[in-house]
Amino acid sequence: MNWRAVLAIYLFEMARTKRTISQSIVSPVLSTSLYFVVFGGAIGSRIEQVDGVSYGAFIVPGLIMLSIMTQSLSNASFGIYFPRFSGTIYELLSAPVSFWEATVGYVGAAASKSLMIGLIILATAGFFVPIQIAHPMWMVAFLVLTSITFSLFGFLIGIWADDFEKLQLIPLLVVTPLVFLGGAFYSIEMLPAAWQTVTLFNPVVYLISGFRWSFYEISDVGVGISLLMVMVFMAVCLTLIGYVFKTGYRLKQ
Amino acid sequence: MTPVLSVQHLNKVYKDGQQALRDINLDVAKGEILALLGPNGAGKTTLISIICGIVNATSGRVRVGGFDSVTQFRQARSLIGLVPQELTTDTFETPKGSLNFSRGLFGLPPDPGKVEQVLRDLSLWDKKDNRIMTLSGGMKRRLLIAKALVHEPKVLFLDEPTAGVDVALRQDMWQMVAQLREQGVTVVLTTHYIEEAEAIADRVGVISCGKLLLVEDKYKLMASMGQKQLQVDLKTPLTELPVTLAELGFSLQNHGQQLLLGYRRDDENIAVGAMLSAIHQAGVEVADIHTVQSSLEEIFIELLQESP
Numbered sequence: 001m002n003w004r005a006v007l008a009i010y011l012f013e014m015a016r017t018k019r020t021i022s023q024s025i026v027s028p029v030l031s032t033s034l035y036f037v038v039f040g041g042a043i044g045s046r047i048e049q050v051d052g053v054s055y056g057a058f059i060v061p062g063l064i065m066l067s068i069m070t071q072s073l074s075n076a077s078f079g080i081y082f083p084r085f086s087g088t089i090y091e092l093l094s095a096p097v098s099f100w101e102a103t104v105g106y107v108g109a110a111a112s113k114s115l116m117i118g119l120i121i122l123a124t125a126g127f128f129v130p131i132q133i134a135h136p137m138w139m140v141a142f143l144v145l146t147s148i149t150f151s152l153f154g155f156l157i158g159i160w161a162d163d164f165e166k167l168q169l170i171p172l173l174v175v176t177p178l179v180f181l182g183g184a185f186y187s188i189e190m191l192p193a194a195w196q197t198v199t200l201f202n203p204v205v206y207l208i209s210g211f212r213w214s215f216y217e218i219s220d221v222g223v224g225i226s227l228l229m230v231m232v233f234m235a236v237c238l239t240l241i242g243y244v245f246k247t248g249y250r251l252k253q
Numbered sequence: 254m255t256p257v258l259s260v261q262h263l264n265k266v267y268k269d270g271q272q273a274l275r276d277i278n279l280d281v282a283k284g285e286i287l288a289l290l291g292p293n294g295a296g297k298t299t300l301i302s303i304i305c306g307i308v309n310a311t312s313g314r315v316r317v318g319g320f321d322s323v324t325q326f327r328q329a330r331s332l333i334g335l336v337p338q339e340l341t342t343d344t345f346e347t348p349k350g351s352l353n354f355s356r357g358l359f360g361l362p363p364d365p366g367k368v369e370q371v372l373r374d375l376s377l378w379d380k381k382d383n384r385i386m387t388l389s390g391g392m393k394r395r396l397l398i399a400k401a402l403v404h405e406p407k408v409l410f411l412d413e414p415t416a417g418v419d420v421a422l423r424q425d426m427w428q429m430v431a432q433l434r435e436q437g438v439t440v441v442l443t444t445h446y447i448e449e450a451e452a453i454a455d456r457v458g459v460i461s462c463g464k465l466l467l468v469e470d471k472y473k474l475m476a477s478m479g480q481k482q483l484q485v486d487l488k489t490p491l492t493e494l495p496v497t498l499a500e501l502g503f504s505l506q507n508h509g510q511q512l513l514l515g516y517r518r519d520d521e522n523i524a525v526g527a528m529l530s531a532i533h534q535a536g537v538e539v540a541d542i543h544t545v546q547s548s549l550e551e552i553f554i555e556l557l558q559e560s561p
Binding site: 015 | 267268302305306307308309326327328329330331333335337339341342343344345350353354355356357358359360361362400
């Protein structure tokens with residue numbers, strides 16, 4: 001295992017985060033704060049408690065998950081796409097680095113960054129609403145697993161995309177709607193029965209539900225199922241990455 | 254002696270059906286400088302890219318330092334340095350940071366001394382903390398070389414290293430290649446510039462349409478394929494070529510002021526002394542004589558014209 005290469009890729013990607021601190025950290029924190037002001041303050045004050053939790057506090061796990069998922073996707077996809085776009089990928093491909101080592105470096109950096117953002121948002125939320133975390137270990141576990149899983153997914157998107165439009169296509173047109181419709185801002189019990197059934201086909205529901213359970217012990221689906229879904233999603237991503245690396249898809253001609 | 258680079262029966266067919274390489278076989282000895290010549294699209298970059306691990310071969314085998322480039326890719330690639338044709342750099346990075354990254358990819362610990370030495374050797378030390386986007390094209394080219402050298406490779410691949418660089422930098426690079434050879438580094442370079450191959454290479458390989466037409470010692474190639482021309486300046490212009498000289502293959506040029514005879518260097522039937530005797534016997538007075546040898550460029554063009 002070429003751990004120095006893993007570390008070099010990781011530090012290189014983290015340095016990029018440092019260079020673009022306003023875009024990487026400040027922007028998601030600001031936009032999440034606006035969500036709290038609008039949904040938690042303005043609209044939330046007119047909504048009754050959800051499952052015994054104030055609406056402002058109820059949306060905190062959903063907002064953190066929203067940021068974690070979108071940031072993991074964009075960080076990891078851009079991290080591998082940009083060297084492909086600029087041509088600097090030649091250096092990685094001609095170095096004594098296995099594809100799995102490259103994945104650990106890129107995905108590790110993307111997941112670290114989104115974890116950082118998630119924790120900053122959690123701290124920011126504390127200024128707006130009272131937060132309790134019933135199961136801190138589970139909270140961290142869901143946070144880490146979701147960051148890694150969506151970073152793996154983002155890494156795949158970055159390999160698949162052959163232009164900037166495609167790079168944005170899945171995050172904007174697929175993932176963001178799934179997150180918004182995945183119970184980030186509501187409990188699925190608030191939906192009509194038919195839509196509740198439809199919503200259960202949205203994998204994001206399970207992630208947000210499990211994460212919210214770690215805070216308030218309330219969930220739309222069982223926590224075991226949530227955990228299983230994260231693991232399944234991660235296994236699917238790893239399998240696809242394995243295929244990419246075996247064939248050199250979009251990386252090697 | 255075991256070659257440091259061995260390519261056996263290498264073929265590459267791209268997805269669109271284009272056959273970029275056709276049964277390439279090539280051995281390169283340690284410390285040798287090999288220049289690969291060929292027109293655009295001949296397959297030079299594909300060959301280098303497969304050796305370095307950037308492109309997958311359709312069939313065939315590559316060994317670097319005795320290590321298989323696929324099954325023992327770590328050992329093989331750790332011996333290789335690659336300078337790509339395009340100026341592909343991390344524009345937001347600094348030269349120093351970029352070299353540290355390159356060392357890291359090769360599994361080497363940070364070595365500020367080595368990084369400084371390489372940057373100084375390539376006249377980039379003053380720019381070590383500048384963003385790469387602010388460097389000139391020539392500096393970026395030197396940076397790519399620095400990145401390829403910072404892990405001290407045993408085999409260096411230079412893909413069109415002097416494309417678009419000024420004369421001074423080109424001379425610097427030729428000097429650098431000579432120094433690397435002294436250190437025992439093997440250099441494989443692709444180039445459009447025949448004079449580059451002529452100036453620095455030990456052997457020349459000619460690729461066309463994915464085929465390696467030949468790999469030959471530079472001097473042997475010029476000796477065996479090079480044309481020579483005997484040019485005889487006359488004291489008094491001739492109005493007509495004497496029959497005896499015409500039978501020997503001479504022609505009359507420059508309004509009758511010069512006799513020309515073209516021949517291959519290895520043509521044993523041509524003896525310059527005998528030719529001069531024939532001229533003297535024909536009663537032609539000679540003012541001056543000189544011979545001209547065809548360049549590698551002319552040989553290259555001839556080879557491409559001969560290839561199917």
